[in-house]
Amino acid sequence: MKTLKLCIYCLLITTMSCNKEEKKELVLEVFETSASGNKLTKLNEFKTVDSTLVIKINPNKKFQTITGFGGAFTESSAYLLNKLSKKNRDTIMRAYFTENGANYSLCRTHMNSCDFSLSQYSYAPTEDKALKDFSVKEDMDDLIPMIKEANRISKDGFKLFASPWTAPPWMKDNKEWVGGKLLPEHYPTWALFFSKYIDAYKEQGIELWGFTVENEPHGNGNNWESMHFSPEEMTDFVQNHLGPKLEADGHGDKIILGYDQNRAGLKEWVDVMYATEASSKYYDGTAIHWYESTYDFFPEALQYAHHKAPDKYLIETEGCVDSEVPKWKDDAWYWKKEATDWGWDWASEEDKHLHPKYAPVNRYARDIIGCLNNWVDGWVDWNMVLDRQGGPNWFKNWCVAPVIVHPDADEVYFTPLYYTMAHFSKYIRPGAEVLGVENTDEDLMVTACKNPDGSIVVVIFNEGKEVKNYALSLNDEIKNIGIKGQAIQTIVIPKETN
Structure with missing residues (x-):
């Protein structure tokens, strides 16, 4: 009986832990234009590939107003x-x-x-x-x-x-x-x-x-x-x-x-x-x-x-x-x-x-x-x-x-x-503020802005021909995304999730 209770307890802890991790996934929309044919196409599926490349948005570091x-x-x-x-x-x-x-x-x-x-x-x-x-x-x-x-x-x-x-x-x-x-x-x-x-x-x-x-x-x-x-x-x-x-x-x-x-x-x-x-x-x-x-x-x-x-x-x-x-x-x-x-x-x-x-x-x-x-x-x-x-x-x-x-x-x-x-x-709308970005990959160009409505917009450009898998991070929430070779992505993070 003690063993059964212990197993149930472990299961609850594991489930709670998984739920906690799910809540930390960044909610966003991704739009891509690419040499392969995308034209501001909304992407709905992402490979869950863990990446050592992390692009981190710093909403507390602000620069010019658009x-x-x-x-x-x-x-x-x-x-x-x-x-x-x-x-x-x-x-x-x-x-x-x-x-x-x-x-x-x-x-x-x-x-x-x-x-x-x-x-x-x-x-x-x-x-x-x-x-x-x-x-x-x-x-x-x-x-x-x-x-x-x-x-x-x-x-x-x-x-x-x-x-x-x-x-x-x-x-x-x-x-x-x-x-x-x-x-x-x-x-x-x-x-x-x-x-x-x-x-x-x-x-x-x-x-x-x-x-x-x-x-x-x-x-x-x-x-x-x-x-x-x-x-x-x-x-x-x-x-x-x-x-x-x-x-x-x-x-x-x-x-x-x-x-x-x-x-x-x-x-x-x-x-x-x-x-x-x-x-x-x-x-x-x-x-x-x-x-x-x-x-x-x-x-x-x-x-x-x-x-x-x-x-x-x-x-x-x-x-x-x-x-x-x-x-x-x-x-x-x-x-x-x-x-x-x-x-x-x-x-x-x-x-x-x-x-x-x-x-x-x-x-x-x-x-x-x-x-x-x-x-x-x-x-x-x-x-x-x-x-x-x-x-x-x-x-x-x-x-x-x-x-x-x-x-x-x-x-x-x-x-x-x-x-x-x-x-x-x-x-990126008038009145948006340019935000700080930490990007460790010199092959990707990245910029980010916070719009007057509170949404955050990230634009990423991959000039090279190889696919790049990266993790986008904001306020300890993260999302694994991939960008095709020769592609531009705009990522929109709604106000309620950032």
Whole structure:
């Protein structure tokens, strides 16, 4: 009898122990995109493989607050949408802006024309310092309707900022669309231009969140619309003209982001922008691009920029697979290291190593995770929609977009880049806080955020071709998960379980 009681007691203890262990299993959802064919696919089964690799989330260690993720409204994208059937236009717009889609929260557009316009134009084509003929009529057919439609279907809305590629040629020293500098006598005129743009878009029912001062102030090799600023010249314009003018016209709440070019030049620019209280007064943050390298996200430069102005925004405002004609309905290409960029042909010999062939998905996933782990709070893709040539683009500067269309056949192709963007934009919401992560595997890139609703989101990228088994740990709860080779996973941990 004593033996029987002892056995029952042991059984109870074992059962209680097992129940206790079950309660410690982390409750979560996993979504995966992979070279093998998953496209933001929800995974429902996991092999219970014990792993020595543990990815530990530290919810008590918090970093920057997320502003958002998204893409750019360009005339090229808007024009293409208008050439498609209503069904396909709606499919693309809903894929970008609804909760069931990528749910973009931070977007860009161009002020005046850019290379991804159908032609060169300005809202003030005739010389007049009062800008009496200012009009956004060039945007009325395609660009403005696209932005308004996005606003209509986006439940949470999105922040929209604008970037000029150049002032009208008559305001510049070379009187050209390309290159040259803004004449000092037109600093007040150009500041007025920004103010009038805010009013004109507001009349169309579009509220601007802010601006970058100038797209790529170093220029772009004198190819398409551009205007040059030094750090000192831009800071003079912002400090003494743009900031005061917007404030005087009741637009002082609009965000102003300085720089707006590649990360390698960050130190030089932020040292000038944030040198004094007066110089930094009207700057709300710094804008950056990724074209300095196909793989290096320049963590030291990002860290430096953040610590120079820890209370300011640090936003990636443009990135794309540049200088490439997109591959049509060929998912495999986006995972292969075959693509090149401008630097493959044109970078100096000393910088060639920064521009090897790369896989487009790798470039996006590596860069976004690298940015989030180094104080960047927003990440914005370039064109949302392009055609099979990688345009239209008046300069024939072909690039790749997450969505490619064949307007003559009314066909749409969602490339793997669309799903890569959605792994972040759909699940990491504005106001989320980046969390600390302990990851012992250098072959996996990991970032984590806590959303305003209390859910925790973890994004993991496995660039290699081998399956990786790992244990995800949070608050002493754990879950064994596997990630395929060449795959991205987004893991959502609901509030009630973390």
